[in-house]
Structure formats: structure tokens, C-alpha cells
Amino acid sequence: MYIHRVNTRERLVESARALLWERGYVGTSPKTIQQRADAGQGSMYHHFSGKEDLAHAAIRRTADELRAAADAQLSAPGTAVERITAYLCRERDILRGCPIGRLTQDPDVMATPALRAPVEETFAWLRARLAAVVREGLDRGELESTVDPASTAAAIVAALQGGYVLARAADTTEPFDQAVAGILALLGARTVH
Amino acid sequence: MYIHRVNTRERLVESARALLWERGYVGTSPKTIQQRADAGQGSMYHHFSGKEDLAHAAIRRTADELRAAADAQLSAPGTAVERITAYLCRERDILRGCPIGRLTQDPDVMATPALRAPVEETFAWLRARLAAVVREGLDRGELESTVDPASTAAAIVAALQGGYVLARAADTTEPFDQAVAGILALLGARTVH
């Protein structure tokens, strides 16, 4: 591996990531990506076969980062409820929404298997990872035995994703914070101390 | 009021509603709306000042319908938990997502006050309505007194909206059903019978 300065290819991927987050795939044109990356038409088509190819690289990287960030919280030391709390309450750019979740609303992303795959995999992994944490909480007697790992995990991820939706609709982080507090209260009050 | 047959204006609004649901505002062109409505360019610009104006009529109608549908469940007879359950479990086109919630991801909708308003109002109303139902549940001793109406309401709406996101990501209704079951289990198990 060689040490490179931040090159054009890299800037294109980062530009695409930012624009996909902000405007989605349908709402982002190659030209806009190039301008933000301060790169020309030719550069983009030299490094990538087209819009889809560049978007694919951008989405993959965003998905990898999101997964790593989630895993950092969920695999940290602490009780199950503590780790879930840490995950839900970690610093987030709430009003921007979830960079992966927003792609589920993009018709062209969902219609293109290569673009869709990272989105699908990310949420499948996240639900499974959270379910495992919930299961640990059950094993340790931290949560009541009536709690079902799979559905509780789905409810937690859904509250998070829905929290973004409500925050964007209200143009305030308030409903996001409330949704997180609400789900944690429902979950945490069952803690057996 | 006069009785009209389904006219061109009406078909345009319905066409716009379907396309906004499916592809969002950014992903929908006036031409596509016209074709689906079997209407010409001239008709659209006769009835509406442009894409934005037509989209506004479409979004308003969708918001009104969604609100009426929610109110039907939440104002029905029954306990608070029964009504919340009825609301969450009513028949939905889950894989299509929420026609209002999806608009929060549309940059042009959020940047246009006229288009944004119905979205904002719908969720503000829904959260308030659900909080009122939760409060009734508290008053009747149906829910534990530790439950906070506002945050619990936010968590419920968020679980619903996030359930759509997870279902679309997975291309299955399963995670939606799990999220709903999960939140109801956390909520319902606190029921005092």
C-alpha cells in the first residue's frame, strides 16, 4: 500500500456520499457530484463507469461506517440496556436523517440490486446484532423473560429510523429524543436490579 | 355542490398522489403525471399553476385521508391499548411505505413551505392524538404511571414509520410486523388487568 494524498477518486466518493445523504440517488446528478468534488466530467468517467458505479462505492462505504459505528456501541462493555442506550443516544446528525435508511425511499436504489444490497445487509445485520444484545440481557436476567429478542430488536431499530422521520417532519430533534426516551423507558423499566 | 363525473383535474390529482407515493417529488415529472392521468400538457397547466401546485393538492389530500384513517382507529370505542393496537395493526400497504413519511426524505418537499406544511401538521397531529390516547390509558389505570404520554406516543409513531423503512429494506413485511409486535409487547405487558 502506498500513501496517497486525497485524490480525485476519493473526493468523488465523498462528494457522492454527502449528496446521496442530502438529496438521495434520484435527486443527485453526476454533474453536481463533480462540482462538489471539484473534478471534471472526464475524471468521474475515468474512475467510475457511471453514476450507478460511483453511487455503489459511496453507499458501500457509508454502510460499512454505519455498521462499524453501531458495533462500537453494541460490543462495548456494559449491560445490555446500557449498550442499547449508548447506541440510541450516541451523537447523530438527526435532522439530516439516516444516510442508509433514507435510501429505502429511493425508487431507483431499491430497483437496482447492486445499490440495494448494502442497504438490505446493513439493516439485517443491525437487527440481528441488537437481537443478540437483547438475548444477552435475557440470559443475565436483566430483562423480563417475556421479551422477545427479534421483535424487540426490530422495535428498537424502527424507533430509531422513525425518530429520524419525525424529527425531519418537525424540523426539530425533539420527537427523535422523545421516541428514544419512550422506547428506553418501556424497555428499561423492565430492568431487574 | 354539483355531481361531477371523474374529471381531468381529479385524475391528475390521483395520478400525482400515486407517483408521489411511489417515486417522491424529485423523482416524478409532470409528463409522467399527465401520462398516468391520460391528460395532456395543456390540461395540467390549465388546472394547476405547475408541478408544485399539483403536488400540493395531492399531498394535502393524502394527508387528510391519512389523518381520517388514523382518527377512525384512535377514536373508536375500546381501551387505550386496544385502540393503539387497532391503529398499528390496521391493513396497510407496508412495502409501499408511508405516503406522508416518505416525503420527509424529499429535499424539495422539505425546502418548499407549502409542500412541507401538510407533512409537518400530519405528524404533529398524530403524535398529539396518540399522546391523548396514552393519557386516557393512564387515567383509567390501564397503563403504569411511569409511562410518559408524549414520549410513548413518539415511540409508537416512530416504530410505525421505522417499521416501513425496515420492511422496504428487507423487501418483506416481516420486520414491520416484528416492530409493531415489539412495541405492543413492551406497552401491553404493562397493562393492569
Place this chain on the structure above:
DNA sequence: GTCTATAGAGTGATAGAC
């Protein structure tokens, strides 16, 4: 690797005939 030129299709709107 990066540049400019070009292209065919689509976008959103206007004009004016019927």
C-alpha cells in the same frame, strides 16, 4: 488522468390554436 465538445433524451413551463 483530466479536459472539452457533443449528443439524445428528458424537465418544467409558455404560447397560441382550436
Place this chain on the structure above:
DNA sequence: GTCTATCACTCTATAGAC
């Protein structure tokens, strides 16, 4: 009320010079 023609602009991609 609806039609067609037209417009300036953007979209995504290709070609070929440098």
C-alpha cells in the same frame, strides 16, 4: 378545457484531444 409546438435547460454518457 384541451391540444400541439416550442423553449431553455438539465441529465447521463461518449468521444477524442492533451
